Amino acid sequence: MSGVYKNVTAIILVGLLLNPLWSAPAQASSDSYLEAFIDRVASTVYSMAWPTATYRSVNLNAITERSNGSLDIAFRLYGISALDNSGLWTDVVLNVKDGAVRDIKWGKNNAIVMPPGATATLVGEFLAELSAELQKANNHFGFYVQNKCSHPVKLAITYKDVNGNMRSTGWWNFEPNTKSHLADAAGKRLATKSADWYFYAESTDKSGLVWKGNYTFSVERQPVSMMHLKDSDGDSDLVMICD
Numbered sequence: 001m002s003g004v005y006k007n008v009t010a011i012i013l014v015g016l017l018l019n020p021l022w023s024a025p026a027q028a029s030s031d032s033y034l035e036a037f038i039d040r041v042a043s044t045v046y047s048m049a050w051p052t053a054t055y056r057s058v059n060l061n062a063i064t065e066r067s068n069g070s071l072d073i074a075f076r077l078y079g080i081s082a083l084d085n086s087g088l089w090t091d092v093v094l095n096v097k098d099g100a101v102r103d104i105k106w107g108k109n110n111a112i113v114m115p116p117g118a119t120a121t122l123v124g125e126f127l128a129e130l131s132a133e134l135q136k137a138n139n140h141f142g143f144y145v146q147n148k149c150s151h152p153v154k155l156a157i158t159y160k161d162v163n164g165n166m167r168s169t170g171w172w173n174f175e176p177n178t179k180s181h182l183a184d185a186a187g188k189r190l191a192t193k194s195a196d197w198y199f200y201a202e203s204t205d206k207s208g209l210v211w212k213g214n215y216t217f218s219v220e221r222q223p224v225s226m227m228h229l230k231d232s233d234g235d236s237d238l239v240m241i242c243d
Helices: 034-049 123-138
Strands: 009-012 026-031 054-065 071-080 087-097 100-109 143-147 153-160 166-174 178-181 196-203 215-219 222-230 235-240
Touching (some): 034 054, 034 071, 034 087, 034 123, 100 123, 143 153, 143 166, 153 222, 166 215, 196 215
Parallel strands (some): 143 235
Antiparallel strands (some): 009 026, 026 235, 087 100, 143 178, 196 222
């Protein structure tokens, strides 16, 4: 993710494999909560741009710091026009300072009839709503996984949800050199208030690679030996390395 944030990285060496092959190291680091925040509010911001259009997706472009210490979060929103069902997109910049959203600016867009935000009212209340979502995102952690291994991998994790309930869930499949936030079947990102979580991963080809630890949880009614991770600085990153 582009921006001005520094990741704190810890190298984690995995224990013994379930077979004679060597184990694969993994590393965990922190990431910003701001990307999760943009995911949370993208649909709301798009509705402010065009109330009758249908939101589809968001792409975070950059996070930059101003001289006054505030942050500009630049992203592009995609959706479908209610007029002719054509694609309708706009660039947006949110200015954030001291834990609050201070301003919103509309950028380049492909609107023909009505520019984004033309019918928006009560902008102050809208910014307050975004600020409340920013605080929620700041209090939650997400899970971001990168497979830098040259083998396909499947992953399961155990974590506390935002209500404090322990959950063990899987499986997510990662092809070599792919990355993604972990989300449920409906596409909603997993979130937690706890810095502690656990993971297990194994290759899905014939390489026999396994990332495991000494904590046993049940995933789909099968015992799985997981490794404990701790990250109190933001989104919990897991980078799997085997080469």
